[in-house]
Amino acid sequence: MAAKPTFSQEISNLLYASKGNPLKTCIQCGTCSGTCPVAEFMDQTPRRLIGMINANLKEDVLACNTYWFCASCYHCTARCPSKIDIAEVMYAVKRYSIWHKTYSEDLVGPTFSETFVRTIVNSGRSFEPVLAPTYMFSMGIKEVLQEAYMGTQMMLKGRMPVLPTKIKRLDNFKEMIRRIIPVGGGK
Amino acid sequence: MTQTRLLIIDDDPDYVDGIKSILEKADYEVDVAYNPKDGFKALETGKYDLLLLDIMMGRGAEGVMVARKINKDPVLRETPVLIITGVREQIAFLFPGQPVHPRFLPTDELLEKPVDPNLLLEKVEALLKEAKAKKAE
Numbered sequence: 001m002a003a004k005p006t007f008s009q010e011i012s013n014l015l016y017a018s019k020g021n022p023l024k025t026c027i028q029c030g031t032c033s034g035t036c037p038v039a040e041f042m043d044q045t046p047r048r049l050i051g052m053i054n055a056n057l058k059e060d061v062l063a064c065n066t067y068w069f070c071a072s073c074y075h076c077t078a079r080c081p082s083k084i085d086i087a088e089v090m091y092a093v094k095r096y097s098i099w100h101k102t103y104s105e106d107l108v109g110p111t112f113s114e115t116f117v118r119t120i121v122n123s124g125r126s127f128e129p130v131l132a133p134t135y136m137f138s139m140g141i142k143e144v145l146q147e148a149y150m151g152t153q154m155m156l157k158g159r160m161p162v163l164p165t166k167i168k169r170l171d172n173f174k175e176m177i178r179r180i181i182p183v184g185g186g187k
Numbered sequence: 188m189t190q191t192r193l194l195i196i197d198d199d200p201d202y203v204d205g206i207k208s209i210l211e212k213a214d215y216e217v218d219v220a221y222n223p224k225d226g227f228k229a230l231e232t233g234k235y236d237l238l239l240l241d242i243m244m245g246r247g248a249e250g251v252m253v254a255r256k257i258n259k260d261p262v263l264r265e266t267p268v269l270i271i272t273g274v275r276e277q278i279a280f281l282f283p284g285q286p287v288h289p290r291f292l293p294t295d296e297l298l299e300k301p302v303d304p305n306l307l308l309e310k311v312e313a314l315l316k317e318a319k320a321k322k323a324e
């Protein structure tokens with residue numbers, strides 16, 4: 001009978017199928033933080049986040065913005081000397097936060113992810129005019145106008161479709177998704 | 188008669204504590220695995236009469252993978268599976284109005300989190316009875 005897992009074990013469980021080494025092999029060298037392009041916007045660097053997970057500081061880990069700011073560029077994963085899949089760790093903590101609903105209401109990330117997955121599942125393609133409102137209203141009025149201007153320009157130049165487009169053989173794709181995610185309606 | 192043995196595969200320790208205490212009070216012997224890998228290994232020992240399976244684990248819907256693996260194994264598929272999931276509540280896969288996949292496995296039942304204790308016990312009992320009747324055939 002397995003003992004009740006600690007927070008760091010819970011995160012490891014969320015990672016179990018990923019290819020990287022376990023978090024415990026982290027040597028705290030800071031290569032991930034040094035290489036991270038968005039580290040300056042995070043309130044804890046990736047190195048510290050891994051240290052905090054290993055120390056089971058659950059509340060502190062979940063309260064920081066590090067994993068939501070991760071741009072998924074995978075630089076840290078590529079450069080980690082201990083071969084830890086750090087970007088995957090960020091995703092794991094995101095999943096933990098979404099599944100346990102520990103994120104704050106005004107956060108853009110979860111709504112954005114949901115809308116993104118929904119548009120992909122429905123049409124096979126992402127559609128910016130639907131995605132943009134999920135984060136646009138958290139910005140200032142100037143940025144919103146800028147974004148709207150940019151969108152209109154792109155539409156006029158034919159860089160962005162006015163109506164959402166669908167992929168060919170959408171039914172096949174949807175069937176594939178149903179095999180992976182239990183979204184219902186599958187045969 | 189030996190005690191009926193149940194296995195829970197769920198990655199949420201607090202939730203497991205809850206349903207485990209409900210089941211233990213009803214005189215079942217309960218084992219827990221906190222990730223799908225350990226869970227499947229435990230199941231392969233073949234000493235469980237029923238499996239309670241969570242869906243959203245690991246890198247996504249890994250419970251579905253476990254369910255499929257069980258279904259492929261001629262011995263393991265005899266074990267009744269009760270799926271307990273909050274899948275509809277999980278934000279990335281929230282599709283209101285759509286039914287949850289009705290059947291992952293031929294023998295399964297599906298309960299949605301949060302589970303009513305009496306309903307849980309009812310379903311567990313019904314599944315065990317069904318499995319026993321099948322064995323007796």
